Amino acid sequence: MTALPPSAELPSAELSIETRGLSKRFGRQMAVDGVDLAVPRGSVFGFLGPNGSGKTTTIRIMLGLAAASSGSVRVLGEEMPRQLRTVLPRVGALVEGPAFYPFLSGAANLLRFDAADPEAPAGTRRARVRTALERVGLAHAADKKVRAYSLGMKQRLGIANALLAPRELLVLDEPTNGLDPQGTREVRHLVRSLAADGATVFVSSHLLAEVEQICTHAAIMSAGRLVAQGPLAELRQAGQSRVRLLTPDAGAAARVMAGLGLTPDGGGISNGGSAGTWGEVLYAPLPAGSAAGAPSPEELVAALVAADVRVRGFAVEQGSLEDRFVELTGEGFDVAQ
Amino acid sequence: MTRTWLRWLPAATVPAVIAAGVLAGSLPASAGDPLPAKSPEQVLELIAQHRDPSFSGTLEQTSNLGLPDLPKTGPGSASGDTAWLELLTGPHTARVYRDGADNARVQVLDRLAERDVIRHGDQLWFYNSKDNTAAHAVLPAGGHHPSGQDSVPTPDRLAAKLLAALDRSSNVSVGTDVEVAGRAAYQLVLTPRSSATLLASISISVDGQSGMPLGVEVKARGQSDPAFSVAFTKLSLRAPDAAIFQFSPPPGATVKELPVPDHKATGAKEKRGAAAKAKVKVSGTGWESVVELPAGSLAKAAPAKGAPEQQGGPGSAASLLAQATVPVPGGRLLSTALVNVLILDDGRIFAGSVPLERLQAAAAAR
Amino acid sequence: MPGLRLLGSELGVLFRRRRTWAMLLALAAIPVLIAVAVRLSSAVPPGRGPAFLDRISQNGLFAGVTAMLVAVPLFLPLTIGVVAGDTVAGEAGLGTLRYLLAAPAGRGRLLVVKFAGAVVFAVAAPFTVALVGAGIGAALFPVGPVTLLSGDSIGAAEALARLLLIAAYLAVSLVGLSAIGLFMSTLTDVPVGAMAATVVFAVVSQVADALPQLEWLHPWLFTHRWLDFADLLRQPIVWDSFAANALLQGGYLAVFGALAYARFTTKDVLS
Structure with missing residues (x-):
């Protein structure tokens, strides 16, 4: 099967994420191989692929955590990683599962990550942390040490971290991982409400049902290559x-x-x-x-x-x-x- | 990627900058004001007109005599009777303060310890922080008194001794100007005319302004590094703070009162000295001189200075001597870069800055 | 200042860790142990055990000096190795590094803040030993004029100032090791590896410093001047070693700081 061209060639200004010929080589293995992603602004974009297909590596390159071997990335219209400082404050991210300081409370963890963002106003920090915790239903556990959190609670805290500031783009890697059906429904609801506020939501998942239910667009990765992308309806029809x-x-x-x-x-x-x-x-x-x-x-x-x-x-x-x-x-x- | 390359640039540049800085710092700094040219006689005159000044400074002494390093830590380190030997090996730093002829203080800065000699008027104090002992003596007024610089020879004292020993056997010249302790200095170089000596040259740096000797460097044949050198690394010609010469033994210190060297004692000492002198024979002249000590001198050779005696043990003088010497036909040889000492089995000792063959020849001649 | 806020957050994380307090407590135990041992034993003859040990019973302030002397070769480098080796590798190990960088903390800024955190600990560690030592010494022994190495005596207040000066000297001494630890920490995602490598560095440097065969190397070793803090116990104070030590540590900071910067800003964060 060959990759489908993007269903509609959108101008770059209309894209939240755009990669061209993105490749990442680890030793002799191509983890990402010539990926041309086009994520339209305002879309809920499902990033599908089996485990190990290069989804997370692509996300790492998008966020400037790893350098591309070749190719270019534009996020919110700006070149990455050159404009990292202006881009990333507008991006909320959950990458490859949540990670926290187990010896700090949930709220203290969020305060720590928010302090790392030079654009985040310190004055509203506590209030924003409280709001984010409420939004994911963790207000009751805010002062509990993360060590005592369940996997689902950590996942929610990870999403709360992505919501600390108003974001234009949310990159959520496997957001429903470890959540019970109720939690999964809540996340779905959250994603819809974020999209309704005008944010682009980029959801990576290996769970098809999740993508089918909440996404407007999707892309499919396989063995480091992008094999299909476009509006969900078109992808279905192409089947x-x-x-x-x-x-x-x-x-x-x-x-x-x-x-x-x-x-x-x-x-x-x-x-x-x-x-x-x-x-x-x-x-x-x-x-x-x-x-x-x-x-x-x-x-x-x-x-x-x-x-x-x-x-x-x-x-x-x-x-x-x-x-x-x-x-x-x-x-x-x-x-x- | 260019950006990657750029980020490694500082990591490559910093060591290069440090290396360049070290190289630039180690280059002999050219004296800012070149000193007016002087003949050896004029430099000697400059030294001669120099009077006891007031100064404070730091001396660095290095020795490269080929003696084994003495243990500086652990049991037996620099106990009383080996302290003097310890000064001959390895590097030392000392601070020297002097105010006129009557006030002086020398601090030998050891690791985690210090040895002090303080002279304030007629009061003479020794202090060793290692065992918290002090020794006190009152100097007889007007007599010959040991000045405060016995432990570490200061350049002016050493230069005076060396210059006194100058005779026709040496070639005296003025070398290129050097910088010592940030001061421009003449360099008086003494080269033996004889080739039958271990010494290659002795250089004395003399302050171009005051005539104060600032450093002495002794080189041995076949060694590129000086076998012995002592020089100021810092020097201020202003009078030091008077409080520096005030000393009273700290509470808890063991204080030993040294006998006052009265006239009787001095007389007796002189008699002893004369008796000893009668037995010491010198053969050869100048650089080639060989000193012969009669049998039985070795036991007296280890002076004990103001510290409790500690005989035997791994750090004692006797055992160190055994370690340092090598057997040669007829006895043992203590060989250093500057001096050879032949200890014959019959107890006689021959010493001189000459090769072993010379000592053996001198021994055979008797 | 966003950088200062991040530093505040960094220090908050460092000092809200039980491990940090455990290490400071262990360091504080050194003078306590020494002072109690001296108190319980009969008089210590001079020249036995670590330098100054015999002085403690005469003057309690020496408990701090002796404890610092004992802590310098191993205990202080050990704790610094743990903190400095943990700086980047610890965040990578927890996975929090990717969230700090995505925040975005900025790699250069994060590195500076991490190093500053390690230096704050390098200051806290010797001061803990010094102050606890002075405290326990004052509690168990008389405090009075202190005899310096030069044989001169100074008052208790000035002696305390000298004690703190020695702690400051040791803090400066540990800057080079902190920079080495920071660099080691950028090399791996396993904090224990970076910690061990840093401590090994300190031990190897001290061993090399004790070998006369490597004499040409000695002035270049970052541990070479660690024990020269004794120069602060002379009268008048020898400042040369303080300055030379600061220069040496500054050199190590420049070299290993640049290496850490190069490594950290070009590294793929995959943890």
Whole structure:
């Protein structure tokens, strides 16, 4: 599979993050290889990829933590890492899990990180820390030592750290890691409200469901390369559609389909009793777009009926993002995590 | 990447700058005002007209005699009878204060310790911080008295002795001007005419203004570093604070009263000295002189100065002597860069700034 | 001043750590141990044990001097090694380094603040030994005029000033080691490694300083003048060693500071 070009060529001013030919080499291994990311302003951008596909390295380079081997990065329109000092105060980040001083309280940790930001006004520091803690539901544990925090609490504290100041861009690496379903819902809600305030939210995840639920755009990384990116709807469409056929005459149906150039998957019967009553389920992928010689769904039904196949159920199924992901990365998705 | 390169630039530059600074600092600084040219006679005159001044300064002494380093820490370090030997080995720093002829103080700055000699009028004090002992003596008025510079020879004292020993055997010249303790100085160089001596040269730096000797450097043949040197590193010709010469023994110190050298004692000493002198024979002249001490002198050779005696032990003079000498046919040889001492099995001792063969020849001649 | 605020935050983190207080307590235990041991034993003969030990029973202020003398070769470098070696590597080990840099603390600024924190500890450590020593000495022994190395005596107040001056001398002495620790700390994400390397540096330097074969190297060793604080116990004070020591430590600070800067500003933070 080859990388798709960005669906729409946006001017750089409209992009919160833009990388060109970004590569990072560790020894002889390319961790990031020629990545051209384009994250539109105001989008909730899902950054997908299996573990080890180069997501976190890309984020580190974006934040100036690591230097690119080649290529360029612009964040909020400014070149990184040259404009690091003016850019980063406008960016909130959660990178590769939260990290805190275990011997300090949650609030003291946030005060410490806020003091490291030269642009953050000292006068409002305590108030901003309290607000951020309230926003992630940690106000009650503000004075507890982080040593005593659960994984989920640390995750929330990490998000609170990203929210210490008004941000134009939030980079959240695996934000729902370690959170219970309730916490996950809260984060989703938080991301939506941040986006509603006009911030760009860049969410990296290996959890597809998360991205599908909250993102407007997505990009997929695989083995250091960017294999797809664009608005979520376009990504889904680019996936292969398939027909689902329920019929007692599976053998005849398969022959008709094969005659039309399709490759039916006869093994897809799994509905147990109901399949026995009504027949078998056959799946066949539909070639993308209007490839030459490919039948349209209605032509297929007509052909089946003409061949005396009893069509008891027929549907065209839109490819899911998961199919698309598996198709692009060649890897199964660790949905359960 | 250019930026990476730029960031390493200071790390590369700083050592280079430090190296350059050290090199520049170690280069012999050219005296700002070149001194008017003087002949050796004129320089000697300049020294001769120099009178006991008031000054305070810091002396650095280095020795490279080829003697084993004495232990400076641990048991047996610089106990009373080896303290004098210890001054011959390794580097030392001393502060010297002098106000006229009657007030002087020398502080030998040891590591974590100090040895002081203070003279205030007729009061003479010794103090050793290591064992917190003090010794006191009252100097007889008008008599010959040891001045406060016995422990560390100050340049003017040393230069006077050396110049007194000058005779036809030496080539005296004035070398290029040097800078000592930040002052421009003449350098009087004495080179032996004889080749049968261990000494290569003796240079005395003389302050161009006051005529005060500022440093002495003795070089041995075949050594590039001076075998012995003592020189001021800091010098101020202003009179030091009078409080420096005030000394009273600290509470808790062991104070030993030294016998007052009255006339009887001096007389007796002179008699003893004369008796000893009768036995000491000198052969050869000038740089080649060989001194012969009769049998039995060695036991007296270790003077004990104002400190409790500690005989035996790893740090004692006797054991150190055994360590420092090597066996040669007929006896043992104590070989240093400047002096060879031949200790014959029969107890006679031959010493001189000459090679071993000369000492053996002198011993055989008897 | 954002830099000062970050320094304040740094000191807050340093001194809210139990480890920091444990080390200061351990240092404070040295004079206490010495003073109590001297108090319980019979008179110490001069020339036995560490220098000045025999003076403690006569004057309590010497407990501070003796304790500093005892702490110089190992205990002080050990604690400095822990603090300086932890500066960058400790943050990297916790993972907090990436959040400080993303804040953005600025790499140069963070390095300066980290070093300043280590230096504050390098000041606190000898002063702890000196003041606790003076306190316990005053509690267990008489305090009166103090005999200097030169044999002169000074009053208790001036003696206390000299004691603090020695602590200041030691603080300056530890600047070079702090800079070495800072550089070591930029080399690794494992703080224990940087700490150990720093302490090893101090020990090796002292061993080299004791070998006469390496005499040409001695003036260049950062530990070479550590014991010269005794020059502050002479009358009048020899300031030369204070100045020479400051210059030496400044040289080490320049070299290892530049190395640390180069390494830290070009390094990929991957922890």
